[in-house]
Every structure is written in structure tokens, then in C-alpha cells.
Amino acid sequence: DDMRIALVVKALGIGFFEAAAKGAEEAAAELGGVEVIYTGPTDTTAEGQIEVINSLIAQQVDAIAVSANDTDALVPTLKKAMQRGITVISWDSGVAEDGRQLHLNPSSNALIGNMIIKLAADHMPDGGDVAILSATTTSTNQNIWIEEMNKVMGNYPGINVVATVYGDDLADKSYREATGLMQTHPDLKAIIAPTSVGIVAAAQAVVDAGKVGQVNVTGLGLPSEMAGAIESGASKSFAIWNPIDLGYSATMLAHALASGAAEAAPGAEIPMGRMGTLTLDENTNGAMADPFVYDASNIEEFKSIF
Amino acid sequence: MYLSPDVSKAADALMTDPILSLDGITKIFPGVRALSDVKLDLYPGQVTALVGENGAGKSTIVKVLTGIYQPEEGTIRVDGKETRFPTAQHAADAGITAIHQETVLFDELSVAENIYIGHAPRGKYGLIDTAKMRRDAGELLDRIGAEIDPAVLLKDLGIANKHLVAISRALSIDARVVIMDEPTAALSQKEIEELYELVDRLKAEGKAILFISHKFDEIFRIADRYTVFRDGQYVGAGAMADVTEDDLVRLMVGRSVENIFPERASTAGDEILKVDGYCHPTEFENISFTLRRGEILGFYGLVGAGRSEVMQALFGITKPSAGTISVDGRARSIRSTAEAVEAGIVYVPEDRGKQGAVIGMPIFKNVTLPSLGRTSRNGFTRLAEEFALTRKYTERLDLRAASLDQDVGNLSGGNQQKVVIAKWLATEPKIIILDEPTKGIDIGSKAAVHAFTAELAAQGLAVIMVSSEIPEIVGMSDRVIVMREGRIVAELQGDEVTPETLVRHAAGISEGKQ
Amino acid sequence: MTDATHHHVPDRLTTPLQRTLKSWEALLLAVAVAIFLLNSFASPYFLNAWNLSDATFNFTEKAMIAFAMALVIISGEIDLSVASIIALTSTAMGAAAEFGVGTPGIVAIGLAVGLACGAFNGALVTGLGLPSIVVTIGTMSLFRGISYIVLGDQAFMNYPDSFAWFGQGYVFWVITVELVFFFVFAVIYGVVLHKTNFGRAVYSIGNNPVGALFSGIRVKRVKFILFLLTGVMAAIASICLTSRLGSTRPSIAFGMELEVVTMVVLGGVNILGGSGSIPGVVIAAFVMGLVTFGLGLLNVPGIVMSIFIGLLLIGVIALPRLFAQIRQSRS
Amino acid sequence: MISQFLKSREAILVAAIVSLLALIATRFPAFVEPGNLVNVFNDTSTLIILAMGQMCVILTRCIDLSVAANVALTGMVVATLNTLMPGLPVAAILLIALVLGACLGAINGLLVWKLQIPAIVVTLGTMTIFRGIVFLISDGKWINAHEMSAGFKDFPRMELAGLPMLSWFAIVVVICFVVMINRTPLGRSFFAVGGNPNAAVYTGIDVGRTQFLAFTISGMMAGLTGYLWVSRFAVAYVDIAGGFELEVVAACVIGGISIAGGVGSVAGTLLGALFLGVIKNALPVINISPFWQLAISGSAIIIAVAFNAQQGRTKGRVILKSAEHTA
């Protein structure tokens, strides 16, 4: 029988996760004898993910790799999965330690926190006001990155974070929030949106407000979705790690654990095929690679890939 | 019956051809054969009275005629040509218009719109020409002598004026056949007289008129011909001049109805209810009266005098702003209907469909609703007890129904009224308030209600009977209170209770002017 | 009238069996059985006690609210704020847990907050006479809004271990605590609605509120109690759900109100009030649970499942009417 | 006439909106600058258009919970069409959106008309079905700005006399509805059907058919909004306008449309939508924590409705002559 690995995402239909699924298929093909079940709720809720996970438990899949909508709420269900002998890892957006065997960070959180503020600062030689447009209030990874960013703010004198708003990963809400930011803070120089939905909406809002060149939108986004914003100048640059690689690595890790080839313990080194190895820290977290920066110079090349 | 020479005029009428002629009409509702194989002819320039008991199918044939119901069988001929009326619009186009038994008006639309909805005059681009509509409506209202501004919203009118709007609406269609289903039920005497004049005018214009009423004086006053239905069947027709009231009643009921008002000796006992100084900010003020066991206390007044409002306050529906009430010598505060029932006061409302019966629930559940405490144990219902209690009281009232599990909504008005009365008798009340108990009820059931009311009083129940019908008030009451504009204006007893005094007090005409 | 010949009026024209066979519940039960069979064929994992046990979580919490909601809807009202009551009670319980309150205290606080929310709705509807659909659209935002004010982007998760019993515990073998709750409440609500005076009052109010008032029913009091009951049932569902998730975020149970209403309507309750039954709602809960679980086993996305639920909702009501119309037009 | 207006629900709403604006201005003066008010109106345009359609439905004693799903479905279809045929002119897109939206509305209407299923049940069902179909045709994938043609995206933003096209759409729709509601037999029959359905039958109005038309109109407005929404936010996906149906209903109710049918006005609906629009746009700019927004808009709905009900309360009949002056 094929080994069945379920890739559970925050919500179906988001470009970032679609790309990750491609990576997972790539890994499955490379490994052989692996079936990838790409699934998730249709809106970004913990309850929806729990229902999905329950049906995966019922199907007795071999491994679940989840990007969580809620750090804590999934824990009891995932614990049950592990009790029934299913390998559970989280990737992208993590689950609390009890609820998984390891967590694969797309990159080190500290690095991302620093990256997003640096991208803004690079285009603000004289300093000024920036605001943050996040996803939902419960998004684990966004919250961590913003926290990490705040830690390093001292390195960027003259730059003030004047507000944090939440667009709930809904295009229209993010748009309205971004518009609101520009009104409340007429001197705003940049909007940092560490979410692929928010960054696109914010760029559109800047274009519609006629503030291209005045307000720079940056953060984390997908080249395919951000190509227009780079072109219009609403965004000078943004970053993202490669979601294909992320899906690929998550699948490799899940396979390694489920097949018994590796064990998730602090300090363990687990191979991830073409992505090298993952080294786990004391909380069984590991980071994949550094985010990559996209701007006018390279967007054309990547926009058709993911 | 033979035709005497002096009614040859009536015989002549038979010679003209009917404008509208129905034949073999059958209409079936689930479980009810509302009409079976009935016929009806309407002649130009004549008023045909359609009479029959409640549920005889009068309103049903009106609805067949106006395209609201489709008959299962039968033919409709207009000027001898067979037609069908799939919708109300088709009937209107054929020149048939009706004042229906229910008010068929719209509170949120203006008077003019109410008159013209469905056939409003159009102006530029096919849009409604509001100005013209108001002018035309004004003219129509003038024609029937109604002083109503066509631009106001209907909800701002009183009930009588609403009825006048309904009449204007019927006239707004250039019709050859005008149907009136109990048009005088809500009108005052003066308005009724104006309606008679209108009917005469329409007759003179050569229109055929179908007039439905339970009031015999009215029928004999204006009708030229009659048709009688009984239990959904045609039982006879002819010229009014050839029949007496007794003949008609016999046709309607299948037997003669002897004495409408039962002979009764006054059985009044101890005082059971005392109302002192009841007031309400807008509806009534300073209402004080007493009621004794075994007494029938009549409440008379013109429609809109506020009698129902006082009764509803006694029953806990509205809260009085001042005043006290005591039952059996004990002061009570009645803040809800449940407390009224506990105190032994029950109310049979005027509006049967809305307030009286819970349409959608079966008969037995309606009857036991206020008596659940009696038929249940520890709050749990017991069906056997419910059926037994229901049977006890509905049999006393001779209810006609397919089963006790039948939805009250499928009963005729008279039978619904019986369910409501049974419901209250089952609570074994001390005081029963009957608000227009025979309104819209046929002559046979009416006599039954009167007999029953008398029986209740004889058994020691105190009865308050609100009625706008003078014969009923005079014939039934031991004592009469007259109300006008929210106040008690007279209390009459014995020989003082005459139609003249009642009208004088109710209308506020002073002795001298009379 | 004592002399008139009495027409005999029978109690009933149909037997209980006839009524049962013709009922909505019978139709729905047939649907449920069909879905069960289809599922057994479609997936090898379906007929497994543990899996079926897990599947009950798909509906137990919603169904508990649906019982109370059924009464509210039968009385002619509706409560769209139930999911938000879950959020607010969960937040209150989470806060209590942060302060180290034990499980009994947490449960008591949850119930009290649910009761308060229900009382607030009930007071607006019966006291001010506002339409419940509008009031509860408002409180839907308000209750969840308060939860957001308290929690913001934080979560409460310091629940005592014993609190996990409600949503994660098993009473016996695969029988979960929630499933037992579900059946207990099904029986309680079934008896209350169908066998008590209170239930009769609820029906009468739904059929004709004015007529009920004029029959001596305390209409406002009954409606107020019904809103209290939905508040309490939402609190109980909140206890179960919070316990199952082990944490509280303000977005908890988002959008659940419409699923609850769907369950009630699918159960044959007339959305306009006046008719419906608890057995119907129980079967509807199983139907919805079986559909989502069965499709879940086939990894069908949730939104596609909702197409099935939507079709089921309309289809189950539409098809009998369609057939009746066709039959009528033939004869 | 004037005193009548001053006592009307519309006047009170105007007063509420003005005082709301004044209050906001004390904290954030720039909000009431004309340019920003134009933005607020523009942002509220979609709500206004949907509320107009919903108003017709509610007037006939129904409710349409499927409008937001209709927006998503129509939006996804036109966005997909645009990606497949970038050359398709906006006029054609608009026509398709209107027709498709109307067809979806007509499905609701037919179920209500021909099978007499309560509207809330029908639209609860179609709301999930429509969204599901969006998922099926898009395979769950988003259509992003860069996949849409410039013409498609730019149209609602085009300015005419200082106002974006989106706002003009709202204005034209409102004018059409004023005429339709007040001066056409159909418009008046909405009131008749909702106010007294039994009586409507007697006057030759087909209740079911009128409700069907109301749903079709509501659907058509949702279709129009579908295009406007997708092009304005330059994105189409399954969840767009999620939960918006309740906001649309709230706008109607705040505007004095009685949920029991038969009562209401276009002006009231417009003001109800603007009231919500002002709140929604103001909260983010006056530095109210985002976590307070939900509770505030919920309270606003409750207060507005309580106020409305107090206003429209039937005072009981006035029988006493002495009471007539005070009443």
C-alpha cells in the first residue's frame, strides 16, 4: 500500500498553498509509493481544520502535515491523531508543541521579522511612519513575525510603527483597512503586510488612493500575485520563501518520520531530499531557508512559477 | 308558491336575460365540499340577495365569480357566452367587481392607490400618473359622499372610512356586475343609508347587483330577487315580493326558527364584578360599573365607541392608567390575560380569525389551550383528558366538524365562534364577555348563541354582551350601558331600554333636539 | 340547542401509524438510511466504531443548540446570535480559567453568561417588541465584539485538565460525553415540546401569537424563556466546543448559526413558526453529520459538502411539493 | 409637509448620520472633507446597490440571504470570462453580470413562487449552493489583479465629474429604484403583497409572481455588484463578500424597511446603507481599536432598530376627544 501523507492547509484556494501542494507532489514522485492528500477547510477557521483532520484520522492516513489556523485549538485533535499512530508535523504556521512531532518554519522567525522591516526601511532613507496590515488576529506565524520585528526595531531609528490592523486574509477587508491607514496617517510611508492576501489588497488600495510613490507596500507575497503591484510601483519590493520548496520539505519530513527513518527529537537532523537537512532546536522547531526578495529586476522570471 | 297578479312586476323581471349566469358550480376544499352544483343568475338593474347560513358557501361563490377560486366543475356565462376567470384581473376585465367580506386594502398605501391598485392611470413612459389618480379617486369618493383625502395613507383612517374606500374601489372599475358581501357589517346607520342610495343609483344605471347579508330588514329593503344556498347547495330562488321572512328562513335552515330571543326571567344575584374609575390615556376614561351573577349586561354604542377597548382592558390585554377592579368582592390587579382567566374573567373577541381562534391548530388544542392546567398532570399533557373536555363543551354547543383533530381554520365563521366559546366555558369562568357574539353569524346560529347565552346566565354566569345590534341588545339584556367616545353616557334598565333611547344616547342627541 | 340532533364528531380521522408514515420524520429517516448505506459503500473506513464516534463531533454541539432553536423557531422567532454567544461564553470561561477557577466554576460562569445573553435577546424581543431576526443580527456582532474587545489577538488556553472531559471524554467505549449530552437533551426537549403544557404554548404562539395571548397564554414570558434556553444551550455547546479545542479565540464557532438554522429547518420545523418536531431535528442532525463525515472520508472540500447540504435542504422540501403538484395537474 | 418630514424616519436617520459625522469630525476632522466623503460614498456604493434589491424582497415579506453568494458567483464568472477573453468589452461584461445575477435571483424566485418554500429556507440553501459553485468553477483558486485586463479593472475607478464610476452606478441605481418603487405598478405591488398578501390576490396581483420579480431584481443587483466588487478589489475568490448578506439586511432594517413586509422607502434604505457605511469607514480612522469595531457596529444596529420601532409604534386608537391633541 502507498503511504498516505495529508497536506492540510489553512484554506483551499490560496495561491501560496497551491504552490506548496505542487512541491508535495514533487516530493511524492521522488520518493515513490507516496500518495499526497491535499486538503483543508474552505475558510481559515480552526473548527473547519478540525473536521478535516477528523476525517483524515478516520481514513487512517500515515501522516498529517498541517499549516494551522490556530496554534492551540488543533492540539487536542492532533494529539488524538498521534495516539492513533499517525505522524503529525506542522509547517508554515505552527501548532503548539504538544500537538505535533516537529514544526518546519519556512525560515527563521527572527529573520523574517527583520526582513519585513528592512524591506520597508530600505526605501525610507529619512525614516518615517509605517503601519502593519496583518491577517487574522489568530494567525500564529504573522503574530510571531510581528513580535520578532518589534524586537529589532531598535536597529531602525527614525522608523515608527504607528498601527497594526487586521484584514483577516479577506481581500475586501484588507483593502478597507489599508485605506483607513492612509487616511488616519497622512504621512504614512509604508504598509507592511506579512500576508500574501493583505499585501495584494494593500497595493490595490494604494493605487486607488493615488498614493503610488508616496506609500510603499511591502511584506510577504507571491510573485504571481504581486506582479501587477511591482509594475504599478505600489510595491518596490517584497519577500517570500519558495512555497514549492516548503511543501516539498514538509512532505519529505513527514515521510521520514512516518516511515521510521528519522525521529523528531531536539537536536535531530532530518534529511529533506534536495533541500538538505533540517536541524531541530530544543522545541523541535526547524527552519528551512531564507526568504528571497523580489523586485522589478526579477519579478518577470518568477511570476509564472508561483 | 303561486304568482299573484300584483307581483307581475317581479314576474316581468324573470323575462329579461341575465348578465351573468352560473350553472353547476362545484368547489371542493380539502375535506369540505363548499359548493356543489349550484346555480346563480344576476339580472341588469336588479339586486339579487344571496342568503344562507354561515358556511353555506356565499363568500365562496363570490370568490369563484371574481377569479380568486377556480371551480372544479360548472360554467360561468357572461351575456350568454361561456368564460373563465383564471385571475382576479380577468374577472375585473369582464366587468365584475366586488366588495369582499374581508377588508382587502393596504394600510401602507394611500387611499387613491388603494382604490386604483391594479388599474392605475398611466402617464408618460407608462409610469403611474399620481396626480390624475388622486383626482379620479377624489371624484369617486365624492360620489358616495365620503369626505376622505385621497392622498392620506389608509392606515390613518377609521374602520368605517376604510369600508367606504373599499366601496369606492369596487366602483372604480367600470363594472356591470357589482357584488357586495356583507357590506354594512362595519358601517353606522347613516353610512348604511348612504349605501342604500348608492345601490339604488347603481340599479338605475342598469347594473346587476349581488347583495349578501344576514340582516333581513336590509334584504327586504333593497333586494328584488333572492337566491338561497344551504350547505353548499342551491335550494331556491325567486322574487322578493313573493316571499316572507319566514319563507326565507325556512329555505335557509330547512326548518322554521321560532323565537330568536329566548324568554328569560331576570336571574341576577349577588354582585360579582365591580369596575371603578378605569381610565386609559387615549381610549377611555372613568369607566365604572357593576355586574351581578346571572345577569346579562348589554354594552351598546356606535362602532368605534371604545367598548372593545374597555373589555380588552378588563381582560388584561391593555393596561389601564387608573382605576380598580374587584371580583367577588376581592380587589384584583389584572396585568395579563392569564391573570384575567385566573380571576374568572374570559373574553370572546370580536375578531374571531385573529384573536379568537388559533388557526393552524386543531379544534381540541384550541379548546384546551386555557384549560391545560386542568387536563394535564404535573405540566404534562394528557390527550385523552383533552378530547374528553373538548367533547363535553363542543357537544353542548352542537359544533359541526369533520373531527376534533381538524384545523379550526377550515371551519365556517359560526363554528369557529363555537370553538372559541367552548374554549372559555371549559375554564368554568365567573364572568364571560361576549364582544359582538353574533356579528356575521347566520340567523340559525344566532338563535343558538342567544339561547346559549341565556342558559349561561341562568346557570349563574355573569355575562357582558357587547353588541351594535339594537334588537339583540334590547332582546337579551337585563341592563344596558351605553358608551360614546370612550365614556359611559347612560345606564338603562327595564322599560328605559328602547331602540330610541339607545340611539339617542349613543349618538349624543339631547332630549330636547329629539 | 339542547334539542338539536347532535352530529357525531369523531376525535380523529387518522391513526397514529398513518400519521407517522406520512410524516416528515419518516421521509427524513429514509434519507438518513440511504446516506448511511451510500457511505458504507463509498468508503471502507465508514463502518468503524471509532470513526463513527469521531464523526458525531460534526453535529453534537450544533444539534444541542438546534433543539432550543427549534422551539424558538416554532414560536415564530429566530436567534441568529447563538454562535456569538458561544464566543462570549467561551471567552468568559477562558478568563475564569486564567484566574485559576476550577472546572465547576468555569462551567457555572459559562452557563451564567449564556443565560445573560439569552436574557438580553429576550428582553429586546419581548420587552421592546423588536423583531428577533433583527435583534439577533445586532447581538450577533455585539456578543462576538465583546469577545474581541476582551481577547484581541490573544487566546485563553489555561483550562484545567479536568475541563477536557466535556469535549474529549468518553463515557463508555466509543460513546463520547458529547453524544450522551446530545441524547439527553434530545429527550428533554422532545418531552418538553411534545408532552408538556409549555410545549403546547410554544406551538400556539407560533401559529397565532395574538390568538394565544387572547387565550390566556403568557406569550412574552414563554418567548423570554425560549431565548433564555437558547442562551443556555449555546453555553453548553460552548463548554463542549471549548473543551474540545482546549482554547478560546474570539473567532470560535464563527458562522455556526446558519448551520444550526439549517439543521432545524431540515428537521421539518416550519421557519414561519407553528410546526415542527424534535425527532425531526435529531434525524436532521444525523443526516448532516453523515453527509459531512461521508464526504470528508472522500476528501471532498467542505464547501462542496455545503452544496449537498443546500441541495438537501431545498430538495427535501421541494420534491414532495413538486410531486404533489404533478399529481394534482394529472388528475 | 415639512413638519411631516421632520417626524419621519428618514429625517431621524439624516440627523443620526449628521451627528455621527460631527462626532467623528471632532476626533478626525479630515474625515468630513468632501474628498473623503466621496470616498466613503464610493465605498458604500456596493452596499447601497445590494440594499436596493434586498429592499424589494423584504417589502414582499421575503428575505434574500443569497445576495452575497450571488455576488461571489457572478464576480467569479465575469472574472473568469475576463481572463479567458481579455478583449471582451466592459459593456458586455456588465450585461452578462446583470443577466447572470438576475437568473440566479430568478431561481430563488421560482422556488418561492412555484413551490411556496419560505424565502429564508430557499436562500439559505442557494447561498451555500452558489458559493459551492464558485468553488467548483474556480477550483478554489483566486483570480488576481495581474490576471485581469486593465479595462476590466479600471472601469469602476474611472472618474466622471469627480466621482468614480462605482459611485455613479449607485446613484443611477437609486434613481431607477425611486421611479420603479413609486411610479410603476410593480413597485406599488411590492407594498401590496407585503402589506396584505390576501388582499393582493383580490386585487388581481399575483403574490408569487411579484415575489419572483423582487428576487429577480435583487439578483440582478447582486450580479451588477459582482462585477463591481471583483473589479474594484481586483480579486475574485470563493469567499468574497462573505457574510455581507447580513450587512445588507441590516442596512434595510436600519433604513426602516419592516422585516414583516409592506413598509419602507428608497430614501430610508439609502440612508440605512450610508449610516453603516459611515460607521464602517470611520472606525478604522478614528483610532478605535480594531477589536472594538464589531461590538460598536452591533450596538449601532440594535440602537437603530430599537429607535425605529419606538418611532413606528402604533399608538393605539385614539377614541377620547381630549386625547386627540396630545397624540
Ligand SMILES: Nc1ncnc2c1ncn2[C@@H]1O[C@H](COP(=O)(O)OP(=O)(O)OP(=O)(O)O)[C@@H](O)[C@H]1O
Ligand atoms: N380556503 C378554504 N379552505 C377550506 N375550506 C374553506 C375555505 N374557504 C371556505 N371554506 C369552507 O367552505 C364553506 C363555505 O364557506 P363560505 O366562506 O363561502 O361561507 P359563507 O356562506 O360566506 O359564510 P359566512 O356567512 O360565515 O360568511 C365553509 O364550510 C368553509 O369552512
Ligand SMILES: Nc1ncnc2c1ncn2[C@@H]1O[C@H](COP(=O)(O)OP(=O)(O)OP(=O)(O)O)[C@@H](O)[C@H]1O
Ligand atoms: N382604524 C381601523 N382600522 C382597522 N380596523 C379597525 C379600525 N378601527 C376599528 N377597527 C376594527 O373594527 C372592528 C370594530 O370596530 P371597533 O373595534 O373600532 O369598535 P370599538 O372601538 O371596539 O367600539 P365598539 O366595540 O364600541 O364598536 C374591530 O375589529 C376593530 O379592530
Ligand SMILES: [Mg+2]
Ligand atoms: Mg362569507
Ligand SMILES: [Mg+2]
Ligand atoms: Mg368592538
